[in-house]
Amino acid sequence: MIDDGPETRSLLTTALHVRRWVDEVASGCPYPSLDALVGVADLAARPLSTAEVDEALSAHPRIGATTTGLSTAEQSASATDDPALVAAMDAGNRAYEERFGRIFLIRAAGRSRTEILDELHRRLGLSDDDESAEVADQLRQIALLRLRTLFAS
Template structure:
């Protein structure tokens, strides 16, 4: 969708369009309320500002429907489609898939949530290295890193939605 078309949508339709970027009520509301945007960069700057105050509750809300890295997102909705597209270039094989599954389980036991990382532009080896490194984080450090990854994912997805 073009930026002009996004700017022209009714608020509810605009919210439905961008909610798959990140399921955060406050973020969606802020991005929709900031319209009209004069450029994609302005929209992304507003989205980044809206994400700046995210806390653990925002992370938990957003991860409620988020698949594990390495799992194929089920369904035909926009969020599942975006997730499959982002993970398509990761290049998992039987060895890295097994390592990812084991790492995901360890991460979930340690932190109580799925491991979140911006997969776009990363290889399986890079993701596994980050997973291993982040397992050494304290819970507070990891919450901060996961929120940063969520922000990156949201901005990439939003760019994809409004630059079409």
């Protein structure tokens, strides 16, 4: 049983740093199962406002940067020592930040550095509105994966 206590709220914030989402998901406690929690969390993250995306991004590291905690595990498949890929990712991150005014965010879990870089280049061609929707969906995907890790026990 997942109850509405300080530990639950802390874990929810770790999954997605959006106060409205944390409050909405926590208000449904207690949850009889992890699947029930994830179902409510999924719906509560659709959609995230522009302000909520900014709030969430404030807690995310740049792809390819030194990470800690969950971000380390999520980016482990994409880790590389290939200097060409590292340089390409740095250049892509800079281009994205110039274009959209925020860090590039992607669900890195299960993706190689090459796949992430290809996706970064594709997304550079999106309109501002399409990219905002993409970032919100990536945040939702990351949050749902994190919930399964954080509440697994």
